[in-house]
Amino acid sequence: MSTKKEQLKKSRANWCLECGKCTAVRPISQANGTYSPRRLLAEGLFYGGEDLVSDSSLWSCLTCQLCSARCPADVKYSNYMRDVREDAYKLGIGGQPTHSGAMQAVWDIQASPTLLPNRTEWLEPDMKVQNKGDFVYFVGCLPFYEPLFGKDFDFSPLSIARDTVRILNRIGIEPVVMDTERCCGHDVYWLGQQDKFETLARLNIEQIKASGGKTVITACPECALALDHLYNKHIGPTGFQVKHIAEVVADNLDKLSFNGYQSEVTYQDPCRLGRFLGVYDQPRKVLEAIPGVTLREMQRIKAGAICCGTTNWTHCDATSKQIQKRRLTEARDTGADTMVTACPKCQIHFRCARCSPEGSTIDIKVTDFVNVVAQALGLSGADCRAGE
Amino acid sequence: MTTATVTPRGTPGKQAEKKPETKAGKKPGNQADKQAGKQAEKNAEPQFIPNIVVFACNWCSYAGADTAGVNRVQHSPNFRIIRTMCSGRVTPGFVLKALQLGADGVLVSGCHFGDCHYQFGNYRAVELFEKTKGLVRTLGLEEGRVRLEWVSAAEGSRWGEVINEFEGQIKALGPSPLNLHPKRSGQTA
Missing domain, CATH: 3.40.50 (Rossmann fold)
Incomplete structure (x- = not known):
């Protein structure tokens, strides 16, 4: 088990400026006002972290790194949550699996x-x-x-x-x-x-x-x-x-000749591909290279994109559904007919939200980046427009 | 008949050769030989007794198992029942968890179609079981390790048949590949 001192050093929590941006941007906090990463970290490090391992909010962190991307002091909230989860796992405590x-x-x-x-x-x-x-x-x-x-x-x-x-x-x-x-x-x-x-x-x-x-x-x-x-x-x-x-x-766009794909699309940045790996422009470059595709950007994109609402097949609740519906609404408001994502999990979560009674009224299709590219190349892929 | 009794006599030499050996090996009172015998028993392949987990619905199959007991239907005892309110509650996660924790086979049992206490629970069970089978196959386990059956509360004898048949099926498949860990293989002995 890592000590509090190590966790403090690793998370850089003592650099916190108390600006509150992490709470303001965090997808969960927007749907659930009582959730604050800063408070959780303070509770864990300074006021007896034993309670935090049995706190259900430990598992609702999406580890999407949006808070760290916005943090001026580069405090590693997601990594701290992961360290506390490791302690919890050793004590035999886990989140609620979906x-x-x-x-x-x-x-x-x-x-x-x-x-x-x-x-x-x-x-x-x-x-x-x-x-x-x-x-x-x-x-x-x-x-x-x-x-x-x-x-x-x-x-x-x-x-x-x-x-x-x-x-x-x-x-x-x-x-x-x-x-x-x-x-x-x-x-x-x-x-x-x-x-x-x-x-x-x-x-x-x-x-x-x-x-x-x-x-x-x-x-x-x-x-x-x-x-x-x-x-x-x-x-x-x-x-x-x-x-x-x-x-x-x-990298290989010159080797590919697209037939075309008539659609107005918007691109959802998956948290792992964007904020963790820094791949923002490549998928956009490919989508714009396809004849017939118009790329319409959402309000919050790239490092500021909000994620698909649940992760690690753990802790899916009303808050997750709220985040998904908000993101789908944001995608629809661009005027696009299709939301393209590069992560299979994003697609599953957004499609799940579309199955709920409220989500079904948001009229936007969800498909994968790979399916769009294959379709545009005329490869015998699955019809990504089907199944709506 | 006569030929059958004659043929063993045709090979008396072999039997005569063998008999003294075994007698010498199992001389009563010889401590060292006894221990060697025990060691040989330990080294011999232990008989495979499968671990079977049965998810039985409260309204039909669990009562069916009870009927089997009341009617003294002879059947294999190598299974453990987990009672669920409905077979439609048994999601792929339950079955896979049982396999992960050392079950060699998992049986899901519910009411016959039309008999479900909740009208459509067993139709749901069929949908869920299709998912389970897909996952089990992709994981590299045999599809025969999982099975879906319908047993009503009155079918005590059918319960016995289903259990015996499924045990036979699992015995034919052998221990689960997840059970080949040395710690676990001891349990089968």
């Missing part, structure tokens, strides 16, 4: 080294993949989202994976798709379950090294963050570089 803990069980089962997952059933004959090569496509949780959410929210999460492989093939990359790939460990890391994170990370690094991959491409910002920053920081130098598909497409 979807009855299905995804939690999926991570835990994947951490078993004796298991041989069966994750490449979705590959189709027209896709060119290899067993060994320089490029690895890290699929992430998409094969699990397909049975769990596909039917309920009327979309195919695996279409993101299929379209990613097709786009990579068009660019001229034949990626390695690993059958026994594990969960990237992003969510267990942010829930403070360090031991599980390290187990999953080691299993993945071993497999990527065995496949000879030098560049790992992923269509999920959370996987990109985990494979790139978290593995290097907590496990040691991994020896491969990590790129999100938006970066790969932006």
Whole structure:
């Protein structure tokens, strides 16, 4: 367990200027006025942090880093929350899992080294993949989202994976798709379950090294963050570089000829891809390069974008729904007909909000960046306009 | 019949050779030999007794299991029942958690269609079970480790049949790949 002194030093809490911006910008605080990251940190560090581990507000932090982006003193609230969660996990305390803990069980089962997952059933004959090569496509949780959410929210999460492989093939990359790939460990890391994170990370690094991959491409910002920053920081130098598909497409725009995609779109910055990895312009560059696409920006974008309202499959409540509805309304108010996001989780959460009685009145479609690009290239991807 | 009794006589030599060996090995009173015998028993592959978790709905299947008990229906005892108010409550998370914690098989049991206490709970159970099966397959576990069944409160004998059949199915599949950890394999002995 890290001591209070270490936590104070790591979080830079003593640099706080008490300006209150963190509370003002935080998505949760806007929907739930009683929530203040500054107060939680003060309670944890100065007035007996033992209570904080059993406080439910510990788990409602979205770790979206918006407060830190706005903080003039660069106080690391999200990282402090993560450290306290690690203490809580060691005491056997956890947050309230969503979807009855299905995804939690999926991570835990994947951490078993004796298991041989069966994750490449979705590959189709027209896709060119290899067993060994320089490029690895890290699929992430998409094969699990397909049975769990596909039917309920009327979309195919695996279409993101299929379209990613097709786009990579068009660019001229034949990626390695690993059958026994594990969960990237992003969510267990942010829930403070360090031991599980390290187990999953080691299993993945071993497999990527065995496949000879030098560049790992992923269509999920959370996987990109985990494979790139978290593995290097907590496990040691991994020896491969990590790129999100938006970066790969932006770098290879000259190799692609778009047929066109008639739509007015707005782009939702996923918190992991934007504030954590600094990828803001590449997806916008690609969307603007597609003939027929008009990009309309929302009020709060890039480093100021608000997130999709819930994270790590933990603690989804009325506040989360409020955040999602506000963001959807903001997207609709731009006049766009489609909200494009680069994160599969964002899509699931916004589609879930669209299923609620109030959310269904907000008339905007939600789709993934990869699906739009594949559609514009005329690749036989899933019709991202369907399912509304 | 006669030929059947004759054929063993055709190989008396082998039997004669074997018998003295086994007798010498199991000499009564010989402490060292006894210990060696025990060691051999320990080293031998222990019989696989599956851990089965059953989610039974309160209104039909749980009562069906009770009927099986009252009617003294002979069936395998290697299962543990978790009572839920409805089979429609058993989400993929419950089943996966059971598998993660060491179950070799998970059975979800509810009312027959049309008999549900809550009208449509078992239709919901079917939807949820489809999700569960998809997750189990992607995780690399066999789909046969999970099963959905309907048993009414009056079907005590059917309960016994379902349990025996499912146990046979799990025995054929062997221990769960998540149970191959040395700490856990001891439990099967």
